Structures are given as C-alpha cells and as structure tokens.
Amino acid sequence: MxxxxxxxxxxxxxxxxxxxxxxxxxxxxxxxxxxxxxxxxxxxxxxxxxxxxxxxxxxxxxxxxxxxxxxxxxxxxxxxxxxxxxxxxxxxxxxxxxxxxxxxxxxxxxxxxxxxxxxxxxxxxxxxxxxxxxxxxxxxxxxxxxxxxxxxxxxxxxxxxxxxxxxxxxxxxxxxxxxxxxxxxxxxxxxxxxxxxxxxxxxxxxxxxxxxxxxxxxxxxxxxxLRTAKAEVAAALAIACKSPPRFSSRWREELGADLIAVRIDTPCQVHPLVAQIWRPRFPKAVVFGVNVGFRPGYVHFAGRAPKSVNLVHFLRAHTPAGADGTFGGGHDQASGGALPIALWNSFALEMGWGPELQVGVKA
Ligand SMILES: [Mn+2]
The missing domain is CATH 3.90.1640.30 (inorganic pyrophosphatase (n-terminal core))
Structure with missing residues (x-):
C-alpha cells in the first residue's frame, strides 16, 4: 500500500x-x-x-x-x-x-x-x-x-x-x-x-x-x-513502575524467548507503557504489562516482543476459548488482549506465571 x-x-x-x-x-x-x-x-x-x-x-x-x-x-x-x-x-x-x-x-x-x-x-x-x-x-x-x-x-x-x-x-x-x-x-x-x-x-x-x-x-x-490528563497518567505510571517483573521460561522453545509479566493495578491505560519501559532491561524476552485495575472484572495486558518473535502468531495460537475478538490484535511485536478474570487466571497458568499473576475476584 x-x-x-x-x-x-x-x-x-x-x-x-x-x-x-x-x-x-x-x-x-x-x-x-x-x-x-x-x-x-x-x-x-x-x-x-x-x-x-x-x-x-x-x-x-x-x-x-x-x-x-x-x-x-x-x-x-x-x-x-x-x-x-x-x-x-x-x-x-x-x-x-x-x-x-x-x-x-x-x-x-x-x-x-x-x-x-x-x-x-x-x-x-x-x-x-x-x-x-x-x-x-x-x-x-x-x-x-x-x-x-x-x-x-x-x-x-x-x-x-x-x-x-x-x-x-x-x-x-x-x-x-x-x-x-x-x-x-x-x-x-x-x-x-x-x-x-x-x-x-x-x-x-x-x-x-x-x-x-x-x-x-x-x-x-x-x-x-491535555496537561491535566498528562499529569494524571504520569502519576499512575510512577506507581506502576514500582511493580516487579515475574518470569516464565515455559514457552522458550516455541518462542525463542522468555515471558515476563509486570502486574499493575490502575484505571489508567499505562500497561503498554509499563511493557515498553521494561523492554530495554530484558531485550530478548517478551514483556507484558498486566493491568488488573483497568476495567472491573477484566485483566488487560499489552506485550512487547523482540524482532525475532511474532507475538500476534503466538497469542492467536494460544487464545483461550471465550476470549473476545481483540485477543492477539495489534502488531507482530506489539500485541495483547483483555480477558475476564477467570479466563485470565487459566491463561496466566498456561503461560507459566506463578501465583503472583493469579487475580482474586474482588467482592
Ligand atoms: Mn495506529
């Protein structure tokens, strides 16, 4: 085109x-x-x-x-x-x-x-x-x-x-x-x-x-x-950046990369920024910002991958039954999705992340 x-x-x-x-x-x-x-x-x-x-x-x-x-x-x-x-x-x-x-x-x-x-x-x-x-x-x-x-x-x-x-x-x-x-x-x-x-x-x-x-x-x-909005986002991002990365090597063979998740909890859409910020620290891994506070009842996540990894292919191959049509959209090296909490929890286990990525249902 x-x-x-x-x-x-x-x-x-x-x-x-x-x-x-x-x-x-x-x-x-x-x-x-x-x-x-x-x-x-x-x-x-x-x-x-x-x-x-x-x-x-x-x-x-x-x-x-x-x-x-x-x-x-x-x-x-x-x-x-x-x-x-x-x-x-x-x-x-x-x-x-x-x-x-x-x-x-x-x-x-x-x-x-x-x-x-x-x-x-x-x-x-x-x-x-x-x-x-x-x-x-x-x-x-x-x-x-x-x-x-x-x-x-x-x-x-x-x-x-x-x-x-x-x-x-x-x-x-x-x-x-x-x-x-x-x-x-x-x-x-x-x-x-x-x-x-x-x-x-x-x-x-x-x-x-x-x-x-x-x-x-x-x-x-x-x-x-716009300035007020920018300040709100910067404050949310500053807090989100304090979350630690969690590692999984389960898909190393299929992907040629480890999966890293950074769990955050904010109504602001900073999960893609969190993934981007952690990327240089782990340039060979796929890094996900995982936001459990963006939308009630859902987990939204955004991943960034190295050039050698096609994240769209990987996510579309691992789409949980019941996910909506947005899962694995985006770009080959920048993709993600949104899942209801129950689906997220089983997806997070499949990805190989531990209990830190399991989300409790808020009362
Ligand atoms: Mn665009």
Missing amino acids: DREQAGTLFKQFLNVLPLGLATRMHIFTDADADGLPAGALLLRSLHAAGYLNVTVETRGKFENAWMPTVHERLRRLAPEALLIVDLGARPDTILPGVATLLIDHHAPFGTPPGATLLTSYGTEPTATSGLLALWCAQAVAPAVAADLEWMAAISLLSDLGDKAPFAELAEGKKRFGATALKDLTSLLNAPRRTAAGDATVAMDLLLRVDTPKQALAEPSAELAS
Whole structure:
C-alpha cells in the first residue's frame, strides 16, 4: 500500500456513494495520537472537498468498532457511510447496509462483508493510519493535505517513533519543528490513557488549529485539559513502575524467548507503557504489562516482543476459548488482549506465571 494506491482506493469508495457530496458520513477513530490525526485529516479534507455532512468521534475507554453498544450509538447518527480508522479489521459486520471503509495498519482478522479495507499491513515500512489518512486527503483536497501534513508526522512519532523511515516525518520536523511535534504528540496521547479515557478534547484541538505552534499556543482550554490528563497518567505510571517483573521460561522453545509479566493495578491505560519501559532491561524476552485495575472484572495486558518473535502468531495460537475478538490484535511485536478474570487466571497458568499473576475476584 503506497500513496497512490491509498488515494485511488479512497476515491473509489467516495465515488460510488449514491448521495455523493451530500452523503452523511461518520468517522469512528482510535483515541491515540495516530487515530486522532487520522480522523482530523479525513474530516478536514472531506469538508474541503465538498462533503459537508461529515462528523468524527473518538472511541471511548474499552470500546472497539465491533461492540453492540457502539453500534447502537453509531446507528442513532444514521450514517450513510462509515469510516472506521485505526481500530483493526475483523470479519464481522459493523452497521449492515452502510457503506464502510476501514483505514488501518494492524494485523487484520478479516474484513466485514461488503466493506473496503485500506490497510498498510504487510507493506514494509508500514504506514500508520495517520499517514494513510494523509495520502487519502492528498487525493481529494491537496491544499488542505499540504497544510496539515504535520498531523501525519505526529502519527508517525506516536506509533513508530522518532526514526520512522518516512519522508513525511523528516519533512514535518523541518517545517514545524521536532520539539513542537514531540510535545504535541505526548499531550494528544494523554487523555485516552486517563481513568476516564475520553479523548474528545484532543480531537477538538486538532479540528481547531492549523499548525503545531497554534496547537501549543496559550491560553487554550483544550491544552489545559491535555496537561491535566498528562499529569494524571504520569502519576499512575510512577506507581506502576514500582511493580516487579515475574518470569516464565515455559514457552522458550516455541518462542525463542522468555515471558515476563509486570502486574499493575490502575484505571489508567499505562500497561503498554509499563511493557515498553521494561523492554530495554530484558531485550530478548517478551514483556507484558498486566493491568488488573483497568476495567472491573477484566485483566488487560499489552506485550512487547523482540524482532525475532511474532507475538500476534503466538497469542492467536494460544487464545483461550471465550476470549473476545481483540485477543492477539495489534502488531507482530506489539500485541495483547483483555480477558475476564477467570479466563485470565487459566491463561496466566498456561503461560507459566506463578501465583503472583493469579487475580482474586474482588467482592
Ligand atoms: Mn495506529
């Protein structure tokens, strides 16, 4: 998937919408600093291209695009077209009869019947959703896309880091300043990690401003709220980082790596950060942040693996019966899942972790 293919696929999707520019279109996107700029780029370029009935929303805490509660909410908006962005790809229908385009870069489970999947998965280097959205924007509103190219740079910084091998990142840093882009990325990523997990304010900011400098300019209600969110997450992470790592060598032969779990207990989504923080200490092992306090009744975990390990394959091969469709999603070296407590406990035993990873049911 390259720029040209993405643009062509996007235009094809738009061109067959029966109501054309009048189509009521809704964008449902991930709440991180990849999904946010992707959603903002799509909305702003579609508006510029004359599609005036376009709305955008970020997913809430625990939400994905395949939950009945989410479908109900989306249905009330009565969209005639849906863009599902940075939220993975699964074979199940989202809204029956509604033209659907998925824009994504995660390892797909399948494509909903009748939907179009625009994915960079399988292409190296793998473009982020924000970069795919920029390529789509360039195809329908090149002037707006040129002005907002920095949003794709933010998505690259957020998902792939400072060394992401895409010209759009180098270009973005040159035009808009590496520090401003980094600061903004970190602020945009904060709200979805808080206990409330609502990133609406981050999207509002991206819909309002035209440059990173403007986004960081005071006074700003959105910015104040992002700063508060960042402080909440930092405090939760500081506590989580005190938890010790627990080891299992049970799958060493199959995986070529040991499994390390760090158990934490916080309503904040810091388990992926905990895994990332411990990774350099154990570069040859798979490290999981295991959060028993994120969602009542559930254990959420996020793993980071060395290049030699395909964590998606491993987790999909060991998916417990009864797990939901998110288990083993993500990327080959960054995957995880969520399990009800009883299922987690048997999964943790199978992984070879000891009693420290067994979770009691809270009364
Ligand atoms: Mn992403």
